Amino acid sequence: MEKYLKHKLVDLFLKVYTRKADFTQSRIEFNKLEEKKFSNIIIYSTTALGDFLMNTPAIHSIRNRFKDAFITLICHQNFKSFLENGVDWDRVITWNNKINNVPRLLKEIKESGTPDIAIILHSHNPYDYLSAIMSGAKFIFRDNYSKNELIEKWLTNYVDEYTGHIIQRKLELIKPLGCETASKSCIEMRVPCHVNSIKKDHLSIGFQMGASSSERCWPVRNFVQVASYILHNDNTTQIVLVGSPNDIQLQQEFIKLLPGEFHSRVNQLVGKTTLVELTQTINELDLLVTGDTGPMHIAIALKVPTVSLFVTAAPFATGPYQDPELHKVILGSIMSLNKKIHIMDVISSDMVISEINKVLRVRYK
Structure with a gap:
């Protein structure tokens, strides 16, 4: 019940904030775009380490598709030093998934300008899509793990029912952006930090x-x-x-x-x-x-x-x-x-x- 009330309150707030009943019009606008060109992208991956690593193939595919875009990665605060030198994003912002830190998150996002699109690969609802909409992003893509009409109505694109590997699930979410999702290399995870090779004389x-x-x-x-x-x-x-x-x-x-x-x-x-x-x-x-x-x-x-x-x-x-x-x-x-x-x-x-x-x-x- 508590979770439902959070979603309901966020829904009511967004209706007032956006002066709209939902965000579904963005789907029509997205489909009308002759070219999918986005210069400012925010990507949410704010949960566990394994979740982030399984998101890296999709993030890499987004970078390859939008080579000149400014990409901001929003991550868990424990992983900032691990991620800050990654080549598939230009900036790292931390967020603890809490409502009380949304104002700070929005301020940091907007320091790089208003995002064109928010891609929520793995984060905690309802404050992830709330902050994405409040950032000014025109389009919101989110991976949902269960059906919830109170979430879906505020999204441009989402995945909720998918049987298969999580890596492929993320790639399916971003496919409408024109990202490469089918080649063998597309499913490879990446670590964002440099590692050295060493020689050993033992196993x-x-x-x-x-x-x-x-x-x-x-x-x-x-x-x-x-x-x-x-x-x-x-x-x-x-x-x-x-x-x-x-x-x-x-x-x-x-x-x-x-x-x-x-x-x-x-x-x-x-x-x-x-x-x-x-x-x-x-x-x-x-x-x-x-x-x-x-x-x-x-x-x-x-x-x-x-x-x-x-x-x-x-x-x-x-x-x-x-x-x-x-x-x-x-x-x-x-x-x-x-x-x-x-x-x-x-x-x-x-x-x-x-x-x-x-x-x-x-x-x-």
Whole structure:
């Protein structure tokens, strides 16, 4: 009910603010344009890291279509330093998705002039399209994840029902702009920061043990079993633990359970890297074992092989979409007979070890 009231209040406000009942006239105006030429574009991607990375193919396609446009990227405040040197936009503005920060957001948007079009790839409604309209943008494109007439009436174009990968979903949204959406390169994710290539004399296998929720975390003891197998069978391979400060307890548990003889071959980086440093670290890996996480998407964008673990998430929508030869997806099933165990325990250590061996054999044959 609270969400509905927010939408209703925004709807009433916009009727007064725009002196219109809706924004649907913009669809007619958009279709009448002989040439789709926009010189000032704002793009919203204000949610999680993985969401942003899956938006990068669409953002890159927009940049290629409107090479001379001034593009402003509106992002989550945690990612500004990670994004500020990106080549597919000219300016980065942060926003926390809150109504109380809309005035500041509008002021910063208008410092670069009135936008011609707002493209909302992933953000929180109703304040995203509210701010987009208040910015003066004539056309509003938004990816909706469910039907809502109170939102749709204020949009020029939107996607709400789509079965497929999120990357392709974003490309479908921008297709009417004349953006390239069909070539193989169109689906490739990109990292906005520079990474260096380095030479090593050993294999580095990364573990991302944390995830957005506990039900998406493969149990630490299973990671320990995989690490023990790897380190026992090759005396030069190193394990690299990556993750956010929220994952430090998982790292501590991992070290506690891992036999002491292997501790010197584990690089404990959980909570110690910025996003830029994390990207460089992942670029130096030979393989990343992970759930459905932001680091998984960084690895995919960098063309670093992955073994990814899915049970509650849907790999057809959020898993690896490019370079299938580099990525192994393990999909576990939820069944009544295993409801008393941790939901991710349906994926065994042996299954992961098998897929790791397959990836490494292909890469180093």
